[in-house]
Amino acid sequence: MHADVLIYTGDPELFLLLEYILEAEGFPVRLCVHESxxxxxxxxxxxLAVLADCSDSRPGEFSLCRRIGEAGGDSIPVAALTNASRAEFSRDTPAVDAVICSPYDPRRLLDFLEGIRANLPNDRRSGAAPEQIYRHADIELSVPSVRVTRSGHAVYLSALQFRLLLHLMRMPAVVHSRDDLIAACWPREAEVEPRTVDIHIGHVRRALNRFGPDVIRTVRSVGYALDALNQPF
Incomplete structure (x- = not known):
């Protein structure tokens, strides 16, 4: 899968947060756990860019960023995410185009990426995210706005729960196994038990059921699908 932004981190929660923010703004992402x-x-x-989690590095220890620059011919912009204070770094840090300090401000990160995209040739610009709206029964899910509504009511889901529902709504008639859902919705290196899928699907079900009947069908020993609601005559 081609990605506009490669995210290098061993922290699943950080990746999920960045994925949620960036893909909503039209930047496809991919997780890389190993340097190779x-x-x-x-x-x-x-x-388009690389986001490197350098939260365990001390100022000046950016050898990974130098290797990223070498691999990309020094043409790939690199942002380093760090827990150190901003005063310890400068924009002139070798091999680093931006330093984003914790707590990470998503506006600074998006400004960095938008600035890169604005200077690309027209044939390389991703542009804004296409309008992707999925509907099933009385549920509507908007990918660009990261918003779910049911019968006009806002349904509040976590980033992970949003991805689970999106995967189900893309192919509602298909029974998705727990392994399929893990592969689609969790980082590749995350260790996830099947029971964890059941727990999060339960959260999605309860959020949706606040505004209508149960639409998630459990197929025993297989997985989950979406049911059509019976329409009144």
Missing amino acids: ELLAAIRAEEP
Whole structure:
């Protein structure tokens, strides 16, 4: 899968947060957990940018960012995410185009990416996210606005729960196994038990059921699908 932004981190929660924010703004992302995987993806895909989790690095210890620059021919912008204070860094840090300090401000991150995209040739610009709205029964899910409504009521879901519902709504008649849902909605390196899927599907079901009958069908020993609601005559 081609991604505009490669995210290098071993922190699943950080990846899920960044994925939620960036994909809603039209930046496809992909997680790279191992350095070799990241460098290979840079050479093969020529991504828009790389976000490198340097939260465990001290100021000046950006050897990974230098290797990223070498793999991309110094043409791939790199943002380093760090827990250090902003005063310890400067924009002139070698091999780093932006330093984003914790607590991470999504506006600063998006400004960095939008600035890169605005300077691309027209044929490389991703542009704004296409309008992707999925509807099933009385449920509407908007990908660009990361919003779910049911019968006109806002349904509040976490980032993970939103992805689970999106996966179901893309192919509502298909019975999705727990392994399929794990592969589609969790980072590749995350260790997820089938029971964890059941718990999160339960959260999605309760959120939807506040405004209508149960639409998630459990197929025993297989997985989950969406049911059509009976329409009144």
